[in-house]
Amino acid sequence: MDLNNLCARLAPRSPWQAMDLGTRFYRRWWRQVTLVWLLFTALPYALLCALAISLESLWPIVVFWWLKPLWERPLLAFFSHALFGDYPNAWALLKRVPGYGLNGLAGQLTWRRLSPFRGLLTGIWQLEGCRGAQASARIQVLLRPPGQRAGTLMGLMVALEQVLLTGLLVLALTLVPWDFNMEFSVWFSEQSDLHLSLAALAWYLTLTITEPLYVAAAFSLYLNQRTWLEGWDLQLGLDRIGQRRRALGVTTLALLVMLTLVPHPAPVMAAEPENPKQAATELLADERFMPMEIREERQLRPSLRGDDKDSLWNRLLDGLFNNDNADRNRAGDDWQMPDQLVTVLSTLVLVALIVFLLLALFRNHGALKGGRSRSLEMPVSVAGLDTRAESLPDDLGNEVEQALAGDDVRAALALLLRHALVTLFQSHPTRLTPGATERDCLNAYRRQLGDDARVTYLEELVRQWTRVAWAHQPVTPDQARQLLLRWQQLNSAEVAP
Numbered sequence: 001m002d003l004n005n006l007c008a009r010l011a012p013r014s015p016w017q018a019m020d021l022g023t024r025f026y027r028r029w030w031r032q033v034t035l036v037w038l039l040f041t042a043l044p045y046a047l048l049c050a051l052a053i054s055l056e057s058l059w060p061i062v063v064f065w066w067l068k069p070l071w072e073r074p075l076l077a078f079f080s081h082a083l084f085g086d087y088p089n090a091w092a093l094l095k096r097v098p099g100y101g102l103n104g105l106a107g108q109l110t111w112r113r114l115s116p117f118r119g120l121l122t123g124i125w126q127l128e129g130c131r132g133a134q135a136s137a138r139i140q141v142l143l144r145p146p147g148q149r150a151g152t153l154m155g156l157m158v159a160l161e162q163v164l165l166t167g168l169l170v171l172a173l174t175l176v177p178w179d180f181n182m183e184f185s186v187w188f189s190e191q192s193d194l195h196l197s198l199a200a201l202a203w204y205l206t207l208t209i210t211e212p213l214y215v216a217a218a219f220s221l222y223l224n225q226r227t228w229l230e231g232w233d234l235q236l237g238l239d240r241i242g243q244r245r246r247a248l249g250v251t252t253l254a255l256l257v258m259l260t261l262v263p264h265p266a267p268v269m270a271a272e273p274e275n276p277k278q279a280a281t282e283l284l285a286d287e288r289f290m291p292m293e294i295r296e297e298r299q300l301r302p303s304l305r306g307d308d309k310d311s312l313w314n315r316l317l318d319g320l321f322n323n324d325n326a327d328r329n330r331a332g333d334d335w336q337m338p339d340q341l342v343t344v345l346s347t348l349v350l351v352a353l354i355v356f357l358l359l360a361l362f363r364n365h366g367a368l369k370g371g372r373s374r375s376l377e378m379p380v381s382v383a384g385l386d387t388r389a390e391s392l393p394d395d396l397g398n399e400v401e402q403a404l405a406g407d408d409v410r411a412a413l414a415l416l417l418r419h420a421l422v423t424l425f426q427s428h429p430t431r432l433t434p435g436a437t438e439r440d441c442l443n444a445y446r447r448q449l450g451d452d453a454r455v456t457y458l459e460e461l462v463r464q465w466t467r468v469a470w471a472h473q474p475v476t477p478d479q480a481r482q483l484l485l486r487w488q489q490l491n492s493a494e495v496a497p
Contacts (some may be wrong), residue, residue: 010227015149018224022217029082033075033212039090040074041207049200053193061200068211069108069118073101073126075215080127100126104135116151117143119218120225127222142225150221157214161206168202382421382436385414389422400484404477410468412480416487417465420458423491438462454490457483 013021026033041064048060074093077100081088088096104125108118115121124130124138393399396419403412421441425432430444442455442462449455461483467473 010223012228013224015152015221015224018220019149019153019217021224022220023213025079025083025216025220026213029078029087030212032082032087033078033216034208036074036078036090036093037071037208037212039094041071041204045200045204049197052200053196056196058196061203066109066113069113069122070101070105072119072122072211072215073097073105075212076122076126076219077101079216079219080123103129103131116154118150119153119214120150120221123219123222141229142222144229150218153214153217153221157210157217161210164206164209165203168205169199172198172202382418382432382438382441385418387418387421389426392419392422397484397488400480404480407477409475409477409480412477413461413465413468413475413483416480416483417461420454420461420487424454424458438465457486457490461487 045064048064052058052060074090074097077093077096078088104122108122108125112118112121120142121139124135124142128138130138393415396415400412400415403409403415417438421438424445428445428448430448432441432444436444439462442458445452445455445458464475464479464483468475
């Protein structure tokens with residue numbers, strides 16, 4: 001390793017400056033390092049995602065996450081070569097995997113997998129080639145002060161990864177043309193192949209940015225720690241001085257000979273300063289000897305009248321702004337607040353507290369009187385449909401038939417869905433938040449009524465409504481008539497007992 005070929009300036013930096021240098025590495029070589037990441041991880045991740053979807057399990061994705069130390073080895077190999085002006089392509093790194101990717105990997109995938117110093121210590125096995133006791137000794141050396149903040153870097157990258165992943169998921173859910181429930185509890189409890197595929201793609205795109213950035217910052221911390229402990233910057237400086245001396249050896253020798261042979265004039269005594277007192281004053285007035293500090297503070301302006309300095313107002317202001325006990329002690333009388341003033345202030349605070357409690361009680365009187373009944377009101381709109389009871393037609397069958405006669409299946413299903421939701425809420429009130437979707441209503445009634453026939457009907461109705469309203473798939477008028485007949489039978493069976 002020839003330090004003279006480095007593409008960066010080595011200097012003892014703070015940990016934050018070293019991390020910033022790592023971000024510069026990533027910004028300079030992000031195209032090449034992204035290609036390396038895709039070549040080594042795209043195919044394994046695709047296979048593991050396919051296995052996860054087929055098994056309906058997240059364990060294959062967890063396996064990919066656990067193998068992060070393996071995926072980071074090619075990235076570190078690229079950065080370590082690019083720093084010296086050598087830019088290996090992805091295929092060359094793939095061929096060299098047995099040389100740099102196996103030493104110490106077993107430990108990093110087992111007992112050292114959750115170590116916050118993983119990125120800093122990888123260079124011991126991969127770049128230095130240490131093994132066994134030698135590697136343990138090098139770990140103790142690299143973890144010495146000054147603090148390298150490797151654990152802080154790990155925490156920052158985990159937080160950045162979560163923020164980017166959440167942002168991509170929210171962006172995808174916002175742009176899709178069909179209805180999606182935005183609650184993460186529903187997202188994780190009702191996973192489908194589409195949910196899992198979308199989340200897996202968003203996580204891989206996030207890793208494509210965060211993993212190369214993490215490796216670059218950790219590699220920069222590794223270089224900075226070795227610079228502090230081994231004096232790489234001093235070594236480079238001494239090498240440059242030696243090179244300059246060798247280049248100027250003959251010239252320097254001739255110059256010394258000439259300076260030796262040339263006669264030197266007698267030394268001239270320095271003249272005394274014209275004004276020694278002025279020179280001493282300027283020297284002592286220098287900032288190093290007489291530092292100046294500017295402060296801002298509040299002081300009570302002295303009264304223009306001398307006869308009211310002992311008034312109550314002046315004593316009150318003096319106690320608030322010039323709280324100097326020593327001055328008061330020297331004056332001989334301690335300042336005390338009058339008892340009448342204390343009584344007045346206490347009465348005002350008590351009255352303000354009573355007024356505040358009365359206003360709060362009056363404001364919440366309605367909530368205390370009928371809060372539960374008001375919280376169980378039917379939302380006026382569900383999935384864009386008017387669900388007020390007074391907006392429903394008196395004759396549901398006639399309205400549905402008129403809509404079907406006009407070949408408007410969507411309007412017919414909307415009437416059935418509105419009528420079903422309002423009827424269910426009137427017979428079984430449940431808590432529905434404003435802005436609830438039809439799927440939220442179905443889940444709420446499923447939790448309350450279980451496998452009731454009306455819940456089964458509502459599930460079929462919601463499925464047909466989703467096909468027409470969101471997926472834009474055809475539903476025949478006969479299917480809508482069957483749903484109408486089935487709803488009328490359920491209502492007649494409920495009224496019969």
